[in-house]
Structure formats: C-alpha cells, structure tokens
Amino acid sequence: MxxxxxxxxxxxxxxxxxxxxxxxxxxxxxxxxxxxxxxxSGASGAARLLAAGAAPADAExxxxxxxxxxxxxxxxxxxxVSCTADPCGTPxxxxxxxxxxxxxxxxxxxxARDVVPLQVPVSVRRVAxxxxxxx
Numbered sequence: 001m002x003x004x005x006x007x008x009x010x011x012x013x014x015x016x017x018x019x020x021x022x023x024x025x026x027x028x029x030x031x032x033x034x035x036x037x038x039x040x041s042g043a044s045g046a047a048r049l050l051a052a053g054a055a056p057a058d059a060e061x062x063x064x065x066x067x068x069x070x071x072x073x074x075x076x077x078x079x080x081v082s083c084t085a086d087p088c089g090t091p092x093x094x095x096x097x098x099x100x101x102x103x104x105x106x107x108x109x110x111x112a113r114d115v116v117p118l119q120v121p122v123s124v125r126r127v128a129x130x131x132x133x134x135x
Contacts, residue, residue, distance in 0.1 A: 027106045032120055034070040035101040038077070039124035042066035046079055047097035047128035053089030056081070063099055077101045091132050098125040 042063035049059050059081065064074040078100045085093035102119040112118060 024107065028120075031072075031103050031106060032122060035072060035076075035103040035120075035122040036124065038067045038070040038072055039099040039101045039122050040126070041069075042077060042079070043097045043099040043124045043126035044128075046081070046099065047095050047126045050081060050083070050088045050097065051093070051095040051128035051130040053087070053130070059097065066099075067101060072101065072103070076103070085130075089130050091130055093130045094127055095130065096125060096127045098123060 042065075045062035045066060046059035049062055050056070060079055063077050063079045067074050067077040080098045080100070081088070082096045082098075083090075083093055084095075088095045100121060100123040102121055104113070105118045105120065108118050
C-alpha cells in the first residue's frame with residue numbers, strides 16, 4: 001500500500017479544523033477585551049464628570065466616545081449612575097457610574113440573533129468622589 005501525499009492532505013484537514021475555531025476564539029476575545037476597555041474608560045470618565053458637577057448628558061457623551069473609540073457602536077452601551085448625595089457634585093459625595101456593553105458574537109447571522117441572545121455582557125463600575133472644596 002502506498003501512502004504518498006496523504007500526510008499533506010491530513011495535515012491540511014486537521015489544520016483547518018483546529019485553526020478555524022482558534023481564529024474565532026481570538027476574534028471573540030478581542031471584541032470582549034475592547035468592550036472591557038471601553039466600559040472601563042467610559043465609567044471612569046462619567047464618574048469623574050458627574051463628581052465635578054457636569055450634566056448627565058456630558059457623562060453619556062463620555063461613555064459614547066469611549067465606546068466608539070474602541071470600534072463598537074454607541075448604542076450597545078448603557079450608563080447607570082448612583083450618588084450618595086443629591087446633586088451628585090455635592091462636596092465629598094460618592095458618584096458610582098456603571099457602564100454595561102453588550103458585545104455581539106462575531107460572524108453570527110442575524111436570523112440566529114433573533115432566536116437566541118448571542119451577546120456577551122461586559123459591565124464595569126467606577127466610583128469617584130466629589131472634591132471637598134468644590135464651589
């Protein structure tokens with residue numbers, strides 16, 4: 001029995017079977033990591049802005065900027081804010097900003113997304129304290 005050339009075919013078949021899931025895993029982890037960076041940056045910026053007495057619209061804009069900077073659509077991010085005092089910029093008030101980004105899994109067709117939620121939620125919470133001597 002001659003087996004000439006079968007090793008190359010087997011190598012290609014096994015290589016493709018292992019390489020495709022590995023590439024998909026790297027793509028997915030890259031998107032999730034980008035969402036983590038975006039959520040962390042957006043939450044930090046929003047908490048600092050609100051602690052300094054800025055308007056909530058400014059905090060929303062900071063989150064949208066952080067998310068779009070990482071190549072994700074701004075509509076995937078949501079901001080939730082809680083303060084220990086009202087208004088949030090009151091001296092020594094703690095402002096907690098939580099940003100949640102839903103990361104859609106790459107290369108999944110839209111008809112499958114309608115049936116099963118194929119998203120990875122990423123949530124980051126940051127706390128900032130308003131300045132004691134703020135005007």
